[in-house]
Amino acid sequence: MKGFIKKLPKAELHLHIEGSFEPELMFTIADRNKIKIKYQSVDELKAAYNFNNLQEFLDVYYAGASVLLKEEDFFDLTMSYFRKINGQNVIHTEIMFDPQTHTERGIDFSVVISGITAAQDQAQKDFGISSKLIMSFLRHLDAQAADDTLQQSLEFKNLITAVGLDSSELGNPPSKFKEVFAAAKKVGYLAVAHAGEEGPADYVWEAINLLKVNRIDHGNNALADAKLVETLVKNKMALTVCPLSNVKLRNVDRIENHPIKLMLEKGLVATVNSDDPAYFGGYLNENYQAVAEALNLSKEDLYQLSLNSFHAAFLEAEEKAELVGKLDKFYAENRD
């Protein structure tokens, strides 16, 4: 199955670019920016990647991102992610970034977005990988800060496809951001939100009803509410599920108990994603591989997961059809 997964054309829809910051690159950029990080070596840093919950991870993730200062830093970070996925047959990706993680440290919004989008352009040219950008608001900060970020983004509106909502979920329900999301939708952004990762099914309802999201990031805890599952199925609302992340952050006790197969059986539009691959032990193929092995997924299941990723992507119908064409051709030649 490993060879099948490797060659399977696929899309990634839930990826935090700051979470693709590999330790080696972190040290390189810290050195060139003359910033001292609190770990002495790559090994010591990696040893800190042992999390009991989302917050413990976020503390390490924000510390890592703090060495990013210049446009070339954001370019190198993003290019490093594209190089990884180019070797994995990821043909389309939708990248989240957290502007506030950087603007709060005095880095200009334009520095962040210029570096990331320059890498997107290069990846399209060099690797033929198409991509979109999702601007995520940090939910542990207040709604006014999210609105300030929305205003800053307007100058770059043509570079951004959607807004998102990430960071500490518990105690920061989607309802807190109802007005900002309405304003974002009004100017033409699509919307996603992390919901039901650590938070309850109610947060998923809020993301749908109050934020009017087009997809749910994670959504695992929706399974506790039969009416919600029915609504998600009926509306073909995609879930961007992140298997290795769920185990690393202890939202699922072991990969053998991951609910993604159950989600498919219930008719949910589940997709596989890596979330923060540098921290959680793998990029997209490692996530596919982990669930394929642990849950005994068939080639048909894997095809369905990849097909879901194209259907749920923020692409025009013709663009989707072209990518699904690549997937279908591969599947026809490799299904037996």
Ligand code: HPA
């Ligand atoms: N959950 C919430 N916020 C995040 C995550 C996550 O997995 N990764 C980066 N920000």
Ligand code: ZN
């Ligand atoms: Zn995430």
